[in-house]
Amino acid sequence: MGPVAAIVGEHQRIAALDFAILVVYLLFTLYFGLLHFFDRKNSWEWLSLFFFFLAVVVSVNSTKWLSYLLPFLSFHATVTIYWIARIGLNYCVFIFVYRRCQRRVDKWLKKLVLLISCAFIGMILVFPPDQATQYIAAWNLVSTLMYIFILVLLIWSLRSKEEGAWYEFLAFCLFASEALLNALIIFGITEQGGWYFFQNFSFLVVISFLFLQQVILAYRKTEKITQEMLLVDKFKNEFMASISEQMVTPLNAMISIADARLHEDDKLTPDQRHDLRIITSVGWTIRSMVNDLLDFSRLRNKTILLQVRPIDFRSVVNEGIERLYYLDFDHSVLFENKIPLGFPPILADEERMDQLLMSILIHAQKKVIRGKIIIEASVKEPFADISIRLQGEGMTE
Amino acid sequence: MNIKRIAILSAVVIAVICVNMLSLFDWDHDPVAKQGVMDLRGWTEGATKPLKLKGEWEFYPGQLLSRLPENQPASFPYIQAPGNWGPSLNADNARSAIGYGTYRLTVVMDAEQAGQIAFRVPLIRSAHRLIVDGQEIGAKGIVVTDPAQYFGQAVPYVAWKKSRKSASIFSFKSLTLTMP
Numbered sequence: 324m325g326p327v328a329a330i331v332g333e334h335q336r337i338a339a340l341d342f343a344i345l346v347v348y349l350l351f352t353l354y355f356g357l358l359h360f361f362d363r364k365n366s367w368e369w370l371s372l373f374f375f376f377l378a379v380v381v382s383v384n385s386t387k388w389l390s391y392l393l394p395f396l397s398f399h400a401t402v403t404i405y406w407i408a409r410i411g412l413n414y415c416v417f418i419f420v421y422r423r424c425q426r427r428v429d430k431w432l433k434k435l436v437l438l439i440s441c442a443f444i445g446m447i448l449v450f451p452p453d454q455a456t457q458y459i460a461a462w463n464l465v466s467t468l469m470y471i472f473i474l475v476l477l478i479w480s481l482r483s484k485e486e487g488a489w490y491e492f493l494a495f496c497l498f499a500s501e502a503l504l505n506a507l508i509i510f511g512i513t514e515q516g517g518w519y520f521f522q523n524f525s526f527l528v529v530i531s532f533l534f535l536q537q538v539i540l541a542y543r544k545t546e547k548i549t550q551e552m553l554l555v556d557k558f559k560n561e562f563m564a565s566i567s568e569q570m571v572t573p574l575n576a577m578i579s580i581a582d583a584r585l586h587e588d589d590k591l592t593p594d595q596r597h598d599l600r601i602i603t604s605v606g607w608t609i610r611s612m613v614n615d616l617l618d619f620s621r622l623r624n625k626t627i628l629l630q631v632r633p634i635d636f637r638s639v640v641n642e643g644i645e646r647l648y649y650l651d652f653d654h655s656v657l658f659e660n661k662i663p664l665g666f667p668p669i670l671a672d673e674e675r676m677d678q679l680l681m682s683i684l685i686h687a688q689k690k691v692i693r694g695k696i697i698i699e700a701s702v703k704e705p706f707a708d709i710s711i712r713l714q715g716e717g718m719t720e
Numbered sequence: 721m722n723i724k725r726i727a728i729l730s731a732v733v734i735a736v737i738c739v740n741m742l743s744l745f746d747w748d749h750d751p752v753a754k755q756g757v758m759d760l761r762g763w764t765e766g767a768t769k770p771l772k773l774k775g776e777w778e779f780y781p782g783q784l785l786s787r788l789p790e791n792q793p794a795s796f797p798y799i800q801a802p803g804n805w806g807p808s809l810n811a812d813n814a815r816s817a818i819g820y821g822t823y824r825l826t827v828v829m830d831a832e833q834a835g836q837i838a839f840r841v842p843l844i845r846s847a848h849r850l851i852v853d854g855q856e857i858g859a860k861g862i863v864v865t866d867p868a869q870y871f872g873q874a875v876p877y878v879a880w881k882k883s884r885k886s887a888s889i890f891s892f893k894s895l896t897l898t899m900p
Contacts, residue, residue: 324773324827324838324840325771325838326766326767326768326837329768329769329770330839330840330878333770333840334876384843385842385843386876387875398873398874496732496733
């Protein structure tokens with residue numbers, strides 16, 4: 324009782340606070356639900372359900388927001404929903420803690436709690452509310468025993484120094500005391516005052532810390548995985564670069580020996596000469612592949628540099644053709660360099676130009692079964708127009 | 721677990737329990753109803769501050785009254801509000817909260833305190849009617865003596881009325897469905 328302004332103000336204040344608590348509980352429901360999809364091992368789904376049931380209980384209490392949200396609900400239905408939510412939230416908090424401390428709890432206890440909870444829910448659904456609520460004292464006793472057991476489990480989990488155990492313990496203490504205070508308010512022993520809201524607020528703050536801690540843990544985990552992946556990638560690049568560098572030396576030696584014999588030994592038979600040419604061709608091809616690997620590592624480390632200078636493109640094409648010619652054992656594919664003598668030098672990185680040309684020519688060689696690959700070039704200021712034409716069998720597109 | 725941790729844990733649990741127990745005590749010095757009368761004479765804070773109508777209310781179990789009975793008994797049964805009405809309602813079965821009855825409180829105030837007064841009715845978990853000076857100013861559900869016609873509704877609301885120097889507040893409750 325009091326002045327109209329003060330009473331209306333108090334009514335609005337309580338309604339607003341109840342609504343805020345309801346919204347926060349629903350947000351926690353959503354958050355822990357989402358957390359469950361990303362981390363299915365930590366039983367967050369039970370915490371999500373716990374907050375959902377808690378929101379239902381809050382919506383039936385005090386300002387009774389449920390009657391505004393669902394005005395068609397009868398008093399009987401509201402009582403049923405309220406009790407199912409009360410039983411549900413106790414079961415959820417029990418299962419959440421049980422899953423965390425599974426090693427210390429026998430499975431039969433979980434089944435017993437499930438059985439008792441289902442029995443009470445069954446009673447609420449089957450009997451009319453005035454009869455079902457006769458068993459409230461029994462449920463309060465079961466709840467108290469569950470809370471004591473949960474408290475013991477949480478104290479145990481504190482010993483394991485698990486991250487978040489302190490927040491869980493504090494949150495549960497505040498929730499249990501809030502539940503006690505709720506019971507006292509409903510039994511008319513005390514009333515909904517500042518302390519009730521303070522406890523609610525403290526509970527939310529502690530749960531928020533748990534929430535924040537999970538976000539920080541998830542961030543750290545992602546950061547650690549990213550760092551590890553970067554390190555593995557770096558090691559892989561370094562390994563590839565090292566192997567490539569080690570392969571270049573013996574390859575060069577092999578190519579040099581074969582090339583020297585080819586150009587300096589006049590006593591070689593045509594067959595021997597042919598075989599040596601195949602060896603040098605294969606050597607050059609492998610060396611270009613090793614160089615590609617080296618370039619790939621450099622590319623990842625962003626240490627690759629272009630060395631642009633005037634190059635004789637006709638010579639580059641001739642050298643490429645010579646390397647590839649002997650890879651085709653029956654010489655069914657012929658290469659033809661139609662770049663005119665005296666073609667002006669072009670500005671490019673010779674190594675990259677060679678890489679590009681070889682890639683295209685190897686690809687073209689695979690496409691043509693029998694025929695000709697013709698390389699042409701013309702000047703179109705300020706660029707050079709290069710074309711590669713494929714003629715013969717095997718061209719399907 | 722070391723002693724320091726055990727001490728902190730115990731302190732947290734004890735602190736929560738103690739503060740809860742402390743909340744049970746009446747810390748404000750607002751007037752309290754005694755033997756069905758809330759005497760607000762000389763209480764100046766009432767001009768700005770809401771007052772909880774707690775204390776001893778007259779209680780008439782099994783009767784729905786909107787005014788005092790003609791053969792008014794010499795002594796009234798009193799009931800603590802807020803509180804459980806079960807023992808006063810059914811002496812034989814104190815655990816049962818099913819029944820109906822009337823709560824009555826007389827508020828006495830100074831002439832300058834009289835005027836527009838509002839009442840915030842919290843979550844009464846049964847059907848009820850609120851009557852001030854013989855006029856019904858608020859109700860939820862259907863208050864009846866027949867259980868078959870009973871219809872419960874529990875939604876908090878605000879009601880107001882222009883009061884005189886002395887106001888009688890009646891509150892009927894019937895067939896509550898206990899919902900602790």
